[in-house]
Amino acid sequence: MQVRTRFAPSPTGYMHIGNLRTALYAWLHARRNGGRFILRIEDTDQARLVEDSVRVIYESLRVTGLDHDEGPDKGGPAGPYVQSERRHIYREYAEKLLASGHAYRCFCGKTEKQEEPPQSEDKPREGGEEQSAPILGYDGRCSRLAEAEIKANLDKGLPFVVRQRIDKEGSTSFRDFIYGDITVDNKQLDDQILLKRDGFPTYNFANVVDDHLMGITHVMRGCEYLSSTPKYVLLYKAFGWDYPEHIHLPHILGPSGRKLSKREGSVALSDFLDKGYLPEAILNYIALLGWNPGTEQEYFTIPDLIKTFDVARIGKAPATFDEVKLAWLNGQHIKALPAEKAHGLFARFYPPELSGVDLNRLSSHIQGKVEKPCDIPAMVSFLAGLEGTYSPELFVNKKNKTTREGCLAALGDLKGVLSALPAWDHPSILAALTAYGGEKGLKTGAVMWPLRIALSGRAVTPTGAVEIAELLGREEVLRRLDLGMDKLRSA
RNA sequence: GGCCCCUUCGUCUAGCGGCCUAGGACGCUGCCCUCUCAAGGCAGAGAUCACGGGUUCGAAUCCCGUAGGGGCCGCCA
Numbered sequence: 001m002q003v004r005t006r007f008a009p010s011p012t013g014y015m016h017i018g019n020l021r022t023a024l025y026a027w028l029h030a031r032r033n034g035g036r037f038i039l040r041i042e043d044t045d046q047a048r049l050v051e052d053s054v055r056v057i058y059e060s061l062r063v064t065g066l067d068h069d070e071g072p073d074k075g076g077p078a079g080p081y082v083q084s085e086r087r088h089i090y091r092e093y094a095e096k097l098l099a100s101g102h103a104y105r106c107f108c109g110k111t112e113k114q115e116e117p118p119q120s121e122d123k124p125r126e127g128g129e130e131q132s133a134p135i136l137g138y139d140g141r142c143s144r145l146a147e148a149e150i151k152a153n154l155d156k157g158l159p160f161v162v163r164q165r166i167d168k169e170g171s172t173s174f175r176d177f178i179y180g181d182i183t184v185d186n187k188q189l190d191d192q193i194l195l196k197r198d199g200f201p202t203y204n205f206a207n208v209v210d211d212h213l214m215g216i217t218h219v220m221r222g223c224e225y226l227s228s229t230p231k232y233v234l235l236y237k238a239f240g241w242d243y244p245e246h247i248h249l250p251h252i253l254g255p256s257g258r259k260l261s262k263r264e265g266s267v268a269l270s271d272f273l274d275k276g277y278l279p280e281a282i283l284n285y286i287a288l289l290g291w292n293p294g295t296e297q298e299y300f301t302i303p304d305l306i307k308t309f310d311v312a313r314i315g316k317a318p319a320t321f322d323e324v325k326l327a328w329l330n331g332q333h334i335k336a337l338p339a340e341k342a343h344g345l346f347a348r349f350y351p352p353e354l355s356g357v358d359l360n361r362l363s364s365h366i367q368g369k370v371e372k373p374c375d376i377p378a379m380v381s382f383l384a385g386l387e388g389t390y391s392p393e394l395f396v397n398k399k400n401k402t403t404r405e406g407c408l409a410a411l412g413d414l415k416g417v418l419s420a421l422p423a424w425d426h427p428s429i430l431a432a433l434t435a436y437g438g439e440k441g442l443k444t445g446a447v448m449w450p451l452r453i454a455l456s457g458r459a460v461t462p463t464g465a466v467e468i469a470e471l472l473g474r475e476e477v478l479r480r481l482d483l484g485m486d487k488l489r490s491a
Numbered sequence: 492g493g494c495c496c497c498u499u500c501g502u503c504u505a506g507c508g509g510c511c512u513a514g515g516a517c518g519c520u521g522c523c524c525u526c527u528c529a530a531g532g533c534a535g536a537g538a539u540c541a542c543g544g545g546u547u548c549g550a551a552u553c554c555c556g557u558a559g560g561g562g563c564c565g566c567c568a
Contacts, residue, residue: 196566227563448526
């Protein structure tokens with residue numbers, strides 16, 4: 001049977017990194033098995049619609065390369081898959097359940113304001129208050145309504161919701177691919193709402209209907225649905241449908257060990273893209289959060305991932321998102337980039353003051369050491385100017401055995417050597433410096449150190465001293481050499 | 492509160508009864524190399540496998556319990 005997976009995001013306005021991982025796993029599983037990957041927009045909550053969010057979803061999938069085979073913008077015999085456009089379908093299936101007695105109409109009104117706990121309104125729910133206020137302690141009374149009462153209510157035009165009728169006897173089990181056998185007593189399962197007053201289905205219903213209608217073979221989603229799945233299983237049974245393989249995924253946690261959230265830093269794909277993380281590095285990293293290849297390989301290209309990904313190696317324990325490791329992996333992917341691509345990635349991070357510098361060269365110099373391109377401005381700022389003052393103490397370096405006096409002398413000599421240099425390019429500069437070191441019996445490090453400090457004002461730079469000199473140009477180099485000597489003298 | 496799930500170095504993880512005096516990666520520390528730092532190479536610190544009981548000749552691996560964490564219990568998904 002052909003594997004069919006789906007990604008079913010709701011339009012929240014941004015692509016959460018946890019959702020992206022779910023999409024990635026579903027996509028990889030489909031691609032790995034020559035199956036189909038379907039995109040379905042779950043926009044059944046009218047109150048929470050966020051403008052433009054469908055575009056964000058498309059854009060996120062486009063930039064990460066998680067292409068779908070069927071869905072809203074691809075047409076196809078089974079598309080488009082936007083739940084708000086499929087209301088008639090859910091209504092039709094709700095009618096079937098109503099007819100078979102697996103569901104019933106509930107006419108209970110919304111909660112009285114006074115009944116709400118006075119101060120438990122910690123976080124006001126986002127939108128939809130009038131319609132979606134829960135019925136506190138719904139006791140199932142409408143499930144026992146007589147036929148005549150229902151008819152009377154209907155005739156009066158009373159609004160209603162459709163609820164799933166769950167027999168509270170016994171228990172319901174299913175086998176999750178990751179978590180194994182899950183059994184829940186039916187008395188734990190409430191008569192969940194299938195169709196809301198506004199005629200839209202809830203996730204609980206639309207999801208089951210669509211997954212069946214779209215022939216989804218493997219339902220992959222976050223494990224927050226694990227304990228609701230028995231209710232879905234009951235729905236499948238009520239319809240007489242086979243249920244798909246369930247693959248619940250462990251959560252991704254934030255640094256504090258709590259669910260990854262905006263408060264704790266970046267959670268949206270766009271946040272990482274803005275910082276200069278490569279889509280393939282992001283995918284590589286999140287693939288490893290909850291899954292491992294069974295080998296010691298950690299660096300993966302997307303084709304590698306397709307070849308290697310296996311749902312059998314997904315773990316159960318939640319994983320903490322670690323941006324430091326993401327950054328390392330990003331650095332690995334940056335190193336693998338062709339020079340032009342790397343420069344293209346870096347370009348937007350160069351500050352405008354660097355206009356006089358050969359940025360292409362700079363890019364090739366730093367490609368091997370950039371992990372997060374957003375660090376670039378700070379890395380290269382010294383090239384624009386030695387803003388502020390650096391401490392002459394920097395000239396003293398134990399490892400290279402440099403002293404102030406020695407540096408002062410070296411700087412003076414270097415000024416002579418460099419101003420006399422016929423050509424200004426990397427090999428010439430390097431040759432002159434090593435020759436000078438040889439003459440004076442100095443190790444190259446002892447020559448480079450004072451030069452680096454004078455040119456950059458810092459002990460750590462993203463490129464070697466010679467590269468800096470070349471990039472800066474002779475005039476600026478000589479000027480900075482003077483500045484360094486001034487500092488050493490006045491200190 | 493009820494129910495469900497999870498628990499190996501700081502973090503991601505390997506491990507599916509003996510190969511584990513628990514392996515790899517990130518990070519950290521040190522050394523080497525080099526035009527400094529970085530990168531690269533090498534080395535090291537870092538986990539009594541949450542805890543307590545079993546089962547077994549033998550348990551990180553199986554069973555039970557406890558604790559901690561997470562999730563669900565919405566006309567949200």
